[in-house]
Amino acid sequence: xxxxxxxxxxxxxxxxxxxxxxxxxxxxxLPQGQWTAIVGPNGAGKSSLLNLVIGSLxxxxxxxxxxxxxxxxxxRAGNIAYMAQQEHMEWDFPISVRDTVLTGxxxxxxxxxxxxxxxxxxxxxxxxxxxxxxxxxxxxxADYAARPIGAxxxxxxxxxxxxxxxxxxxxxxxxxxxxxxxxxxxxxxILATLERERSAGRTVIMVTHDMPSARVHADNVLLINRTLVxxxxxxxMLSDAMLARLAVGAPEARHGGTRxxx
Amino acid sequence: xxxxxxFALGVIDALTALLMMAVNLLPENLAxxxxxxxxxxxxxxxxxxxxxxGLLSCYVVLKRWSLLGDAISHAVLPGVAVAxxxxxxxxxxxxxxxxxxxxxxGAIERHTRIKSDAAMGLMFTAAFALGIVIISKIAxxxxxxxxxxxxxxGVKTSALLLTLxxxxxxxLAIWLxxxxxxxxxxxxxxxxxxxxxxxxxxxxxxxxxxxxxxxxLETVGIILVVAMLITPGATAHLLxxxxxTMLAISVAVGVTSAVVGLMLSVSLDVASGGTIVLVASSLxxxxxLAAPRHGLVARHWRRWRxxxxx
Numbered sequence: 001x002x003x004x005x006x007x008x009x010x011x012x013x014x015x016x017x018x019x020x021x022x023x024x025x026x027x028x029x030l031p032q033g034q035w036t037a038i039v040g041p042n043g044a045g046k047s048s049l050l051n052l053v054i055g056s057l058x059x060x061x062x063x064x065x066x067x068x069x070x071x072x073x074x075x076r077a078g079n080i081a082y083m084a085q086q087e088h089m090e091w092d093f094p095i096s097v098r099d100t101v102l103t104g105x106x107x108x109x110x111x112x113x114x115x116x117x118x119x120x121x122x123x124x125x126x127x128x129x130x131x132x133x134x135x136x137x138x139x140x141x142a143d144y145a146a147r148p149i150g151a152x153x154x155x156x157x158x159x160x161x162x163x164x165x166x167x168x169x170x171x172x173x174x175x176x177x178x179x180x181x182x183x184x185x186x187x188x189x190i191l192a193t194l195e196r197e198r199s200a201g202r203t204v205i206m207v208t209h210d211m212p213s214a215r216v217h218a219d220n221v222l223l224i225n226r227t228l229v230x231x232x233x234x235x236x237m238l239s240d241a242m243l244a245r246l247a248v249g250a251p252e253a254r255h256g257g258t259r260x261x262x
Numbered sequence: 263x264x265x266x267x268x269f270a271l272g273v274i275d276a277l278t279a280l281l282m283m284a285v286n287l288l289p290e291n292l293a294x295x296x297x298x299x300x301x302x303x304x305x306x307x308x309x310x311x312x313x314x315x316g317l318l319s320c321y322v323v324l325k326r327w328s329l330l331g332d333a334i335s336h337a338v339l340p341g342v343a344v345a346x347x348x349x350x351x352x353x354x355x356x357x358x359x360x361x362x363x364x365x366x367x368g369a370i371e372r373h374t375r376i377k378s379d380a381a382m383g384l385m386f387t388a389a390f391a392l393g394i395v396i397i398s399k400i401a402x403x404x405x406x407x408x409x410x411x412x413x414x415x416g417v418k419t420s421a422l423l424l425t426l427x428x429x430x431x432x433x434l435a436i437w438l439x440x441x442x443x444x445x446x447x448x449x450x451x452x453x454x455x456x457x458x459x460x461x462x463x464x465x466x467x468x469x470x471x472x473x474x475x476x477x478x479l480e481t482v483g484i485i486l487v488v489a490m491l492i493t494p495g496a497t498a499h500l501l502x503x504x505x506x507t508m509l510a511i512s513v514a515v516g517v518t519s520a521v522v523g524l525m526l527s528v529s530l531d532v533a534s535g536g537t538i539v540l541v542a543s544s545l546x547x548x549x550x551l552a553a554p555r556h557g558l559v560a561r562h563w564r565r566w567r568x569x570x571x572x
Binding site: 076093100 | 437438441444445447448449452453456457458499502504505508
């Protein structure tokens with residue numbers, strides 16, 4: 001059965017960084033349980049859309065609903081897992097791979113009884129540990145669990161970041177360029193993992209520059225260049241004509257026009 | 263409050279007795295000065311200050327807040343002066359101006375085009391200058407020297423009590439908020455995505471930092487406290503890749519420098535604040551050279567071996 005509440009719904013959404021408009025008049029609706037690729041040139045506001053969901057950017061105007069509620073309440077409920085771009089992480093931080101993945105559970109730990117939050121984690125709720133081990137297995141990083149994160153290669157770092165998002169077992173996975181700068185085996189592994197998450201009923205929303213993978217895996221493609229240039233199936237959206245329109249921006253883009261993904 | 267005081271004094275006596283048991287294991291000529299009460303107070307204060315500075319310095323180093331620590335430590339000066347003028351405990355005035363300055367820095371950063379390092383420099387020099395001017399009007403220069411550079415041998419029981427209280431508050435806060443603080447230090451964006459109130463964590467951490475600085479005022483002084491907020495954490499960062507281990511090493515470095523520095527300053531008859539910081543710096547230097555993975559020797563050894571293989 002398909003839950004009719006959209007995973008993400010935006011109405012006339014505008015956002016700005018320091019008086020610089022990054023998103024203008026975005027109206028869209030993404031159904032649950034699907035894989036959406038967000039495509040657009042650099043600086044087009046793709047990451048800003050994710051930042052609005054995770055709360056590091058506040059909307060200027062308009063409305064954003066996640067699973068029918070405000071993003072803040074869904075963040076607190078643990079329904080949103082987020083994988084940032086690699087450059088945004090402190091790779092020098094003294095923390096092991098396993099503990100990094102465990103931080104994905106920190107939001108859920110707030111629902112544990114108080115005593116469990118004050119004791120070392122081996123005595124606390126075993127479900128956190130199990131979720132962490134499962135996520136490490138899923139991205140094939142279990143052998144590296146005890147290593148410090150600074151000692152990993154680029155592809156391994158991405159896999160650890162993905163594992164952290166998976167460990168949260170959230171209904172919505174937000175991924176900012178999960179395939180940027182990874183080696184081909186890691187890329188295949190990440191895509192296979194995301195396929196599995198989608199078949200488990202989770203919603204996958206990823207910002208990407210990687211057209212081939214979007215074409216193969218995504219259910220929907222969003223073209224964004226400050227405004228919503230288009231939304232539809234990968235075949236429709238990743239045609240040469242649409243990509244050309246995306247590159248020049250879309251002054252003629254339907255203002256406030258609504259397209260709901262098939 | 264008045265019923266609590268005998269209890270607090272009892273705690274101090276118990277802690278002092280514990281420390282003296284350790285001191286009495288030392289050779290006679292080192293242990294002798296600690297027969298005096300003022301030396302015992304100085305020792306206990308140094309241990310406490312070394313411990314909380316060590317704890318906080320991990321967050322300061324990892325969060326790149328060294329300049330902010332410097333800013334807050336300078337900004338407490340006018341608070342100290344005003345508190346002196348009004349006959350309040352130093353603590354309260356220092357806390358208020360320290361907190362106000364950090365709020366001011368945040369406000370300038372957010373609402374103008376001035377970047378954070380300039381905002382910090384601007385605010386803390388202004389506050390520091392104000393403090394100097396007020397103090398030059400109301401107190402002697404010896405007094406000013408003690409605030410600026412510490413005077414651990416002159417620590418009164420009331421100041422020791424406040425240091426003890428501040429240490430307990432800092433310890434409790436870090437224990438209760440261990441995970442939010444760790445996540446916010448490591449990856450603030452992730453903390454936000456998981457629904458943590460990052461604003462509250464941010465200002466909570468700044469409050470803890472202010473508290474620590476104020477508690478350390480009498481021991482190492484305003485100018486040098488920032489060393490105790492950077493050096494132990496930086497030393498520990500070179501020695502481990504585990505956060506909990508880093509906290510432990512950093513506390514050990516803080517306490518060791520405070521105690522050894524105090525003893526050296528007494529036997530050499532030199533300034534205690536400066537000696538404490540110099541001991542900490544020496545420990546850092548040792549770690550920099552000899553740390554097993556991140557030390558200079560280990561790095562060069564690895565490079566040399568790679569070249570030899572090639």
